[in-house]
Amino acid sequence: MNDHLARLPRVEAPDGALRDAGLLRQQALTKPAGSLGRLEDLSLWACAVQGTCPPSPFARPRVVLLAGDHGIASVTSAYPPEVTAQMVRNFLSGGAAVNALAERAGAGVRVVDVSVDADPAYADDLDPAVARRRIRRGSGSIDHEDAMSADEAMAAFELGRALADEEIDAGADLLIGGDMGIGNTTPASALVGLLTGNDASKVTGYGTGIDDSRWMRKCAAIRDAMRRGRPAMGDPLRLMACIGGADLAAMAGLVLQASFRRTPVILDGTVSAACALVADRIDYRAKSWWLAGHRSTEPAQGLALARMDLEPVVDFRMRLGEGTGALIALPVVQAAITTLAQMATFDEAGVSNRP
Amino acid sequence: MNDHLARLPRVEAPDGALRDAGLLRQQALTKPAGSLGRLEDLSLWACAVQGTCPPSPFARPRVVLLAGDHGIASVTSAYPPEVTAQMVRNFLSGGAAVNALAERAGAGVRVVDVSVDADPAYADDLDPAVARRRIRRGSGSIDHEDAMSADEAMAAFELGRALADEEIDAGADLLIGGDMGIGNTTPASALVGLLTGNDASKVTGYGTGIDDSRWMRKCAAIRDAMRRGRPAMGDPLRLMACIGGADLAAMAGLVLQASFRRTPVILDGTVSAACALVADRIDYRAKSWWLAGHRSTEPAQGLALARMDLEPVVDFRMRLGEGTGALIALPVVQAAITTLAQMATFDEAGVSNRP
Numbered sequence: 001m002n003d004h005l006a007r008l009p010r011v012e013a014p015d016g017a018l019r020d021a022g023l024l025r026q027q028a029l030t031k032p033a034g035s036l037g038r039l040e041d042l043s044l045w046a047c048a049v050q051g052t053c054p055p056s057p058f059a060r061p062r063v064v065l066l067a068g069d070h071g072i073a074s075v076t077s078a079y080p081p082e083v084t085a086q087m088v089r090n091f092l093s094g095g096a097a098v099n100a101l102a103e104r105a106g107a108g109v110r111v112v113d114v115s116v117d118a119d120p121a122y123a124d125d126l127d128p129a130v131a132r133r134r135i136r137r138g139s140g141s142i143d144h145e146d147a148m149s150a151d152e153a154m155a156a157f158e159l160g161r162a163l164a165d166e167e168i169d170a171g172a173d174l175l176i177g178g179d180m181g182i183g184n185t186t187p188a189s190a191l192v193g194l195l196t197g198n199d200a201s202k203v204t205g206y207g208t209g210i211d212d213s214r215w216m217r218k219c220a221a222i223r224d225a226m227r228r229g230r231p232a233m234g235d236p237l238r239l240m241a242c243i244g245g246a247d248l249a250a251m252a253g254l255v256l257q258a259s260f261r262r263t264p265v266i267l268d269g270t271v272s273a274a275c276a277l278v279a280d281r282i283d284y285r286a287k288s289w290w291l292a293g294h295r296s297t298e299p300a301q302g303l304a305l306a307r308m309d310l311e312p313v314v315d316f317r318m319r320l321g322e323g324t325g326a327l328i329a330l331p332v333v334q335a336a337i338t339t340l341a342q343m344a345t346f347d348e349a350g351v352s353n354r355p
Numbered sequence: 356m357n358d359h360l361a362r363l364p365r366v367e368a369p370d371g372a373l374r375d376a377g378l379l380r381q382q383a384l385t386k387p388a389g390s391l392g393r394l395e396d397l398s399l400w401a402c403a404v405q406g407t408c409p410p411s412p413f414a415r416p417r418v419v420l421l422a423g424d425h426g427i428a429s430v431t432s433a434y435p436p437e438v439t440a441q442m443v444r445n446f447l448s449g450g451a452a453v454n455a456l457a458e459r460a461g462a463g464v465r466v467v468d469v470s471v472d473a474d475p476a477y478a479d480d481l482d483p484a485v486a487r488r489r490i491r492r493g494s495g496s497i498d499h500e501d502a503m504s505a506d507e508a509m510a511a512f513e514l515g516r517a518l519a520d521e522e523i524d525a526g527a528d529l530l531i532g533g534d535m536g537i538g539n540t541t542p543a544s545a546l547v548g549l550l551t552g553n554d555a556s557k558v559t560g561y562g563t564g565i566d567d568s569r570w571m572r573k574c575a576a577i578r579d580a581m582r583r584g585r586p587a588m589g590d591p592l593r594l595m596a597c598i599g600g601a602d603l604a605a606m607a608g609l610v611l612q613a614s615f616r617r618t619p620v621i622l623d624g625t626v627s628a629a630c631a632l633v634a635d636r637i638d639y640r641a642k643s644w645w646l647a648g649h650r651s652t653e654p655a656q657g658l659a660l661a662r663m664d665l666e667p668v669v670d671f672r673m674r675l676g677e678g679t680g681a682l683i684a685l686p687v688v689q690a691a692i693t694t695l696a697q698m699a700t701f702d703e704a705g706v707s708n709r710p
Binding site: 029030031032033034035036037038039057078079080082083086087089090093094095096097099100101103104105208209297314315316317318319320324327328331332334335338339341342343344348349350351352353354355 | 384385386387388389390391392393394412433434435437438441442444445448449450451452454455456458459460563564652669670671672673674675679682683686687689690693694696697698699703704705706707708709710
């Protein structure tokens with residue numbers, strides 16, 4: 001691992017004592033022990049990551065939406081690459097799925113152009129700051145060239161960390177890393193293939209909905225990328241430079257920095273899970289701050305989550321990205337917290353517990 | 356089937372044309388077609404049951420919590436029967452799981468003592484009306500006696516229908532039938548066993564968390580009840596009188612009347628699913644107004660849902676009842692509706708669709 005990563009702090013564990021306190025409280029509430037199932041687990045996780053019991057619903061959850069283009073998209077995606085920039089404009093106008101779901105869940109959305117392949121002024125009328133911290137214009141076509149230079153990978157990773165810091169310093173108490181980038185499941189799947197020891201054919205999915213012949217081309221591209229990336233497996237940032245993308249490196253930095261800052265993260269889909277897996281190679285303790293929001297239809301996502309022992313909250317056959325899967329899990333987490341925070345105990349309510 | 360049931364109106368189907376309109380709109384929204392998975396299905400269901408496109412989040416969802424005791428409880432439950440009345444007080448004080456989850460989901464809660472085995476004044480300090488419409492004090496021990504008389508079964512069924520009417524007339528646009536009653540999974544499981552053609556051993560679960568020896572006694576009681584109930588299978592109200600309970604008959608009336616009134620229902624756990632299955636025998640069209648909120652850990656619940664072809668929204672290993680499983684699905688439904696209602700189309704957002 002390179003010198004920069006070796007100098008990072010260690011991730012500290014969430015508070016186990018508060019988790020235990022949460023469990024004691026759960027067992028005293030007016031319901032049969034265990035009868036709220038997964039909600040009880042989630043409420044204990046909230047105790048541990050918040051360091052309080054009872055926990056409170058997250059007051060300022062934030063989606064950081066990282067957008068970037070990928071040279072491989074023209075080979076592997078059903079959509080034209082210009083859609084990435086168009087969707088950034090859609091996010092800024094509030095018309096995308098992430099906007100609707102974030103509003104419903106009480107989460108804010110911040111959009112950052114990390115590596116979109118468009119004139120930097122393309123969204124100036126909506127938000128002149130959106131492309132101001134761009135690392136590069138598009139990432140390379142990873143089947144035959146590096147996604148970016150080592151310096152760019154470092155800068156993108158540090159951008160992700162800085163974004164996490166900025167959000168947390170502004171009061172965010174839960175982060176969701178959203179992704180937008182035509183073709184971005186290709187580098188994500190290649191990363192998952194390498195880091196979980198699976199063949200390209202096992203990690204290649206249908207993305208936004210490609211047909212079988214394009215699936216075969218995507219699978220071949222992922223196989224080529226995995227071959228190119230294998231020598232870099234021991235160095236997460238070199239791996240990102242080789243077969244990732246600037247937006248993906250930023251996502252890895254974001255979720256890792258959140259764990260340094262003792263701030264929980266709800267992971268989303270394929271890109272989110274793949275980048276979390278890369279960050280897990282930097283510090284395996286980080287994942288105790290992460291919750292898997294949903295199970296995507298993409299095989300790579302499930303393999304990445306399984307490798308990290310993260311059990312998705314819901315399975316709705318979603319495959320959109322943007323943070324949407326995490327945002328559908330957030331109300332479940334908030335509801336789980338509410339039960340532990342608000343319910344009466346057997347003693348308080350004068351209800352007889354089982355003998 | 357008895358004369359009373361034969362005189363009921365027919366359930367009308369939800370609006371298929373609006374569902375089709377919803378599908379057209381879904382396909383025009385700025386996301387790959389199908390990428391919101393189950394959320395898309397839920398949004399189309401909302402179009403059909405609301406008769407509008409785009410649909411709106413439900414404005415006045417209501418939980419009607421039906422409480423009742425069961426003579427069989429002392430044999431089959433881990434909790435003492437007095438807990439039913441104590442929990443009614445807890446509901447009225449706002450200390451139960453249903454209160455916390457309903458508040459979080461924006462739903463109101465109404466508590467009705469249908470057949471609690473307690474002095475009718477037990478909750479007068481909290482709500483003197485709660486027991487005013489009680490059908491009887493506890494239901495019979497169904498392993499060896501009828502749950503109630505035919506007249507009481509009819510009265511309980513009509514109480515459930517009246518409660519649905521009252522709520523809908525007061526503006527409710529979605530109903531959840533909650534249950535509270537120590538021992539109530541015993542009659543529910545017996546009903547499901549008979550109506551799905553499964554052995555007692557296949558439908559008997561661990562309820563609130565009984566041990567293996569009590570499970571065997573519960574299974575034997577369910578087998579005895581099923582033997583007693585078999586001759587009544589062709590008449591849903593006679594079946595309820597024989598091996599159901601007054602609270603269960605009311606639940607069947609509630610969910611059926613909602614469908615007469617073109618008002619959607621989110622089903623909850625074992626009691627809810629069993630009563631829906633009885634109502635389904637009265638009018639098989641009713642279930643198009645019902646959504647299965649969650650998959651419970653009780654086997655009878657899953658068998659009842661499968662018989663009605665209802666796919667649960669979430670699976671959180673919950674087994675509490677009270678409407679809690681439906682209330683955890685409600686925010687998902689609301690989020691699904693929000694995507695269809697708020698997202699921009701490709702044309703509106705100036706985003707290129709796939710070629």
